[in-house]
Amino acid sequence: MSKYDIIVLGSGPGGYVAAIRASQLGFKTAIIEKESLGGVCLNWGCIPTKALLKSAQVFNYLQHAEDYGLTVSGADKNFGKVVERSRGVADGMSKGVQFLMKKNKIDVINGFGKLKAGKKIDVEGTEYSADHIIIATGARSRELPNLPQDGKKxxxxxxxxxxxxxxxxxxxxxxxxxxxxxxxxxxxxxxxxxxxxxxxxxxxxxxxxxxxxxxxxxxxxxxxxxxxxxxxxxxxxxxxxxxxxxxxxxxxxxxxxxxxxxxGIVSNIENIGLEDVGIVTDKGKIMVNDWYQTNIPGYYAIGDVVPGQALAHVASAEGITCVEKIAGMHVEAIDYGNIPGCTYATPEIASVGMTEKQAKEAGYELKVGKFPFSASGKASAAGTKDGFVKVIFDAKYGEWLGCHMIGAGVTDMIAEAVLGRKLETTGHEVLKTIHPHPTMSEAVMEAVADAYGEVIHL
The missing domain is CATH 3.50.50.60 (FAD/NAD(P)-binding domain)
Known part of the structure; x- marks a missing residue:
């Protein structure tokens, strides 16, 4: 029987990140995957969908070339090639994870893993043991009884x-x-x-x-x-x-x-041996503490199988936190109130913290500011004037309670608000931070200025 310090079950953005961090910290590490390295996110989720959406964006630009003073004739799409490009991008990312496993000397065990008592995992007849086992089996598409999926229609x-x-x-x-x-x-x-x-x-x-x-x-x-x-x-x-x-x-x-x-999605927790080990679940999720420990010592769970936002970046953060705690490091529990959410349609959506309604219900007196991209020079030049940035502050202490954006490229802008909230910045500090012009990001400063009655460009 092969013995490891840490075995990770599942190689999505929670699992493979946890394995890499474990290896960096000196643990002998293995990862078990029944399909492709990178899990749903890299192979069937976050990454290939963004490739499809990029093709859609380029096609849309071609159709509206005249809006930019350009003439394009005969522009058409090849749906099969669009899908092929997306699959190629996913394949490249999965190969990248394979490289990272080799680089970090992580053993990759292919097959379906089932947990056993005594800190063991059976992978299709072969048993492995570890001091610590991290469950990161992710989730799949949820099926409604009145909407059974046949995979075709x-x-x-x-x-x-x-x-x-x-x-x-x-x-x-x-x-x-x-x-x-x-x-x-x-x-x-x-x-x-x-x-x-x-x-x-x-x-x-x-x-x-x-x-x-x-x-x-x-x-x-x-x-x-x-x-x-x-x-x-x-x-x-x-x-x-x-x-x-x-x-x-x-x-x-x-x-x-x-x-x-x-x-929605449903967690992959069936048939992986949770009952055999005695690991507690509730409403389809594995119950864990702040450090992702289950009720059974030596077994941990991260990502879509535990309560909290089912997002790739959350799973990665949980994996790192879990492993660093195992290593005895001084770690901070994740603040689930400061997790950014992103939607990559057109227009894009990005948000963090409380909505205006939630902040009011929590009893805060608010300062709310809004800056439309129709007033942004960069947005006008780019032809992407739909949307706005909205900021919500506590009127009493200036705490940044929430930030909500809709428009072109806002998923790349939301990190400013996440970092600002993490550092407990105030509205006045954001307002007095000089933002570059012309950019979409200066709309954040302008929205804050609106909240404090100092907006210039509205």
Whole structure:
């Protein structure tokens, strides 16, 4: 039996990062993966979807070349090549993780791992043991009973990024990040897209102002939007899919080539031996403390299998925190109130901290500022004037409670707010920090100036 200091089960952005940090700290480390290194994020999630969205952006630029004083004739798309490029990008990233495993002398064990008592893991008949076992098995597309996925007419995100043929029409169920990113991609490629959301607004976890702006932008782009609506059942017996959608006005049947179910994810915790070891779960999640220790000594869990935001950067941070605690380092518990969320549709959405509604409900007296990109010189020059930056401060002490952005490139701007909140900066400090001109990022300073009644360019 091979013996390790640390074994990581799962090689997504939680698992492989935990393994690398463990190796850096001198632990003899192994990682177990049943499929491709990098997990869903690198192979079927974050990275390949961004490649698809980049193709959509380039295609959109070509279609609107005249807006920039350019003439392009005969521009068209090759859907198969677009998908092929995306898969190539994912493959390259997975090979990058393979390189990192070799570089850090981490043993890669291929196969399905099952936890056993006594700090052991069985991988298809071969047993391995470790002083510490970290569970990082991630999540998969959630299936609703009335929306069973057949992989052809009713699909999940995995099939959505590798379809052989572009559908003429698509119904997207759910308007979280996965749903709206695919809705944007297929709409930009020329598919007739209808998005169905059960709640009153698209991207319902976002600030209400952001949701309203996003819905306006989506409708302007040609996406059909149905909110306060639910898909009750689907009929896949014919050539198309017939979805029965319930709205406040009653029921209607919508036809499409394919239905994409994007109603969230479910943790991969079945059949991995949790019951055999006695590890406690609740509502489909493994219960852990601040250092990701389960109730059974020597077993830990990170990423999408534990409570908290199911995001790649969260899983990575949890993996590092978990391993550094094992190493006896002085570590700080993760602040889950300061996690940035990003959505990569067009326009992009990025946010951190409280929404205006949440801040009011928490009893804060607020200073709220907003700066539209329509007043930004960089946005005007780039032809990307949709959206705004919104900031929320505590009026009494100047604490930066929340920041919400919608517009071109905002996912690359949100880190300023995350860092500012981490360093407990105040509104006045942001306001007096000189931002470069012309940039999209100066909209943050301008929004803060608006909150404090000092805005110049509005």
């Amino acid at each position: 009713v699909i999940g995100y995995r099939e959505a990024m590798s379809l052989e043929k572009q559908p003429k029409s698509m119904i997207v169920v759910g308007s979280g990040a996965i749903g709206v990113e695919f809705a944007h991609f297929y709409n930009a490629m020329g598919t007739d897209v209808t998005i169905v959301e059960y709640l009153p607004t698209l991207v319902p976890v976002e600030d209400e102002d952001v949701s309203k702006q996003f819905e306006r932008s989506f409708k302007k782009a040609g996406v059909k939007v149905m909110t306060n609506a639910s898909v009750e059942k689907v009929d896949t017996s014919g050539k198309t899919v017939k979805a029965t959608v319930k709205t406040k006005k009653g029921e209607e049947v919508i036809e499409a080539d394919v239905v994409l179910s994007a109603v």
